[in-house]
Amino acid sequence: MPHSPEEKKKVLARVKRIRGQCDALERALEAGADCNPVLQQIAAIRGAVNGLMSEVMEAHLREEFGQPARSEAQRTARVTEMSALIRSYLK
Amino acid sequence: MPHSPEEKKKVLARVKRIRGQCDALERALEAGADCNPVLQQIAAIRGAVNGLMSEVMEAHLREEFGQPARSEAQRTARVTEMSALIRSYLK
Amino acid sequence: MPHSPEEKKKVLARVKRIRGQCDALERALEAGADCNPVLQQIAAIRGAVNGLMSEVMEAHLREEFGQPARSEAQRTARVTEMSALIRSYLK
Amino acid sequence: MPHSPEEKKKVLARVKRIRGQCDALERALEAGADCNPVLQQIAAIRGAVNGLMSEVMEAHLREEFGQPARSEAQRTARVTEMSALIRSYLK
Known part of the structure; x- marks a missing residue:
């Protein structure tokens, strides 16, 4: 689930984007980026994960x-x- | 909304409980409570607001x-x- | 905690504001408001509780x-x- | 930032773990997993991102x-x- 090809494609595209954001974050950390931009990147990943959910x-x-x-x-x-899904994940 | 009497009653009971938690927090702050229990009370209110939503x-x-x-x-x-409600409030 | 009079005053003002938002929500629910504005009010309370924390x-x-x-x-x-406070409440 | 080698190592290990969770999620989606376990995996990623932050x-x-x-x-x-970091990211 999701089962229809278009739904699946949209969801997979979001997962790939999140992985790309993780790659960029890893490069920033390796390069010794400052705390502030690193936290901004993490906040963007958090937003993307919420969007995926x-x-x-x-x-x-x-x-x-x-x-x-x-x-x-x-x-x-x-x-x-x-109803159970809403209760479990709306937080 | 919610329109049925039982749904309305359950939701109103949650709102009253949150107000009671705010009263208790106010008393704790007035009494000079420590940071840790105050944050625990606020986290409990946050949980209750998510439950209400x-x-x-x-x-x-x-x-x-x-x-x-x-x-x-x-x-x-x-x-x-x-779908729009889920998108707006799941975060 | 917070102990200084100004910090305490600011925090208490936020708690009172949240209680006022709960009162307004209760009135909206009693009046049979639609789901959408009710959820907007709850989201505003959630934001205010995060601000308080x-x-x-x-x-x-x-x-x-x-x-x-x-x-x-x-x-x-x-x-x-x-550090423990950040770990406990950043979520 | 973080600058010390141990801090950096811990943070990088978390990022790699999140990427691994994304890989597992992608495989589950490709395999047509049910909605419930998929949402559980996403919730676990969300928790891991909060832990990283x-x-x-x-x-x-x-x-x-x-x-x-x-x-x-x-x-x-x-x-x-x-203080600004706490205000920006505690939500």
Whole structure:
């Protein structure tokens, strides 16, 4: 998950970007960069990781709720699962 | 929102609890409490505010997705709106 | 802590402001406000709580490191304590 | 920054670990892993990035405040700078 090719592509592109940011941070640290720009790079990575988490949750939402539920039980199960994801990761 | 009486009651109880935590923090500060317990109280308030945000988003999810959409357009609109909420507040 | 009258006053003003934000949120919920503005109010409270936490840590830093340490042992103890606070609350 | 060889080594080890976590996440996504374990991996990366940020700030604190200031002006400048870092990144 996410299963559709476009969702997967978007999410993978974000992961690759975060790895690129880690590479740049490693080079900055090796080169003895100052504390301030290093912290800025780390804050940018933190923002990118939050964006990735949001993207995965949104993809899950689209995939789960983009089609009508086949039954009342399935609808309830979807809502319960999505609710648990929000509770776990919204912090 | 949340509109159902039970959802509203749960959310209001959380807000009142946070206000109670603020009162306790104010008393601790007035009494000259040490930095460490003061920061612990603030961290507890931060956790409670995150819990409140999650509760409101979960209530919204239950109210929006607990019933079948009346049309494809409504389903799409619900998903788009919920997706925007996740993107805005998951950080 | 914070001990100086001005630091204490600033911190208390922030706590009172957060309580005022909780009051406004309670009124909005009682009045049946929509989900979106309610989440915006909660996000504003979250921001204010983070600001309060930062203010208390900065006040602690100023009070601890604003004067020379009386001994090497005291300097080390101050650094160790401040370091633990950063580790505990930077998240 | 951090400048001492041990501090630098610790920080670089954390960056490498985060990159390894990104690699594992990429493999899980390529393999079509479920949403839940994927979100758990992302949450672990988020935790590791926060730990890295804290490590860099603690290293800065140790390097700046581990030695007595050479003057009152230097002490004040150090406190002001560290205070700004706490304010910027504690959120």
